[in-house]
Amino acid sequence: MRTDVGAIGLSTILDDPGGAVIALDFDGTLAPIVADPSAAWIDPGAPAALIRLAGQVNRVAIITGRPPSTAIALGDTPAGPDLIDVPNLLILGHYGLERWEGGEVVAPPHPAGLELVRNELPALLASLGPEADGVKIEDKGRAVAVHTRNCADPDAVLDELREPVAQLAERAGLVVEPGRKVLELRGPGMDKGRALRELLTETSARSVMFIGDDLGDLAAFAAVAEADIPGVRVCSGSAEVTELAENADLVVDGPPGVVALLETLGKSITSRDQ
Known part of the structure; x- marks a missing residue:
């Protein structure tokens, strides 16, 4: 952990997982950045890691610029489980404008422009x-x-x-x-920071971890830093974007590093419960 603030946030999540919100970006975080966006399939280990965490923490959420339906479609894995199998999963698509839960989407009209x-x-x-x-x-x-x-x-x-x-x-x-x-x-009026802040209020979260990789995730990093609860900002690192890493409490090596972090977090929570 690169910062004391992040260490406190992680410790709080481990001590009180039932109060934790784990929120993640999709592209570059759960799935690799590829030349064809329609082929950005989720890391095969991600759904299983998220399924385990979903049974341990307050809420698992994906906050993405993608439509939720696209994230679900790209969340299929060759040998399962798939992203749609994550219990109580929340997907806030289009930076929070679309809300997906249990196969149902709530969203405002499309921008006329x-x-x-x-x-x-x-x-x-x-x-x-x-x-x-x-x-x-x-x-x-x-x-x-x-x-x-x-x-x-x-x-x-x-x-x-x-x-x-x-x-x-x-x-x-x-x-x-x-x-x-x-x-x-x-459309204006929504970003990942606002979406995350509203989620933390809705869930009465007592701690938060947000994992992202791109400039659009800076707003969510700011929301973590400004929240009145312990938090951890994690960067899925790449050579293309350095600004996010500079503001992170922890940097991991792309989607495989994110999955490894999620798996370690789930195992650590389990070991403390035993």
């Missing part, structure tokens, strides 16, 4: 010429993401897109969420 984005984004990309070859548009229903990972120079194309995408988002009444080789246009 997305139609403008869908209509104008292809022409915007075409205006960049050959350098934009490889750019992928991902329509998430409530958001539209522009991925540059498959471009010859993904960082240069991402930088070239920042201003025109920001201008398009402003005209559409949306906000831009930057990430790992991606710019996402989505």
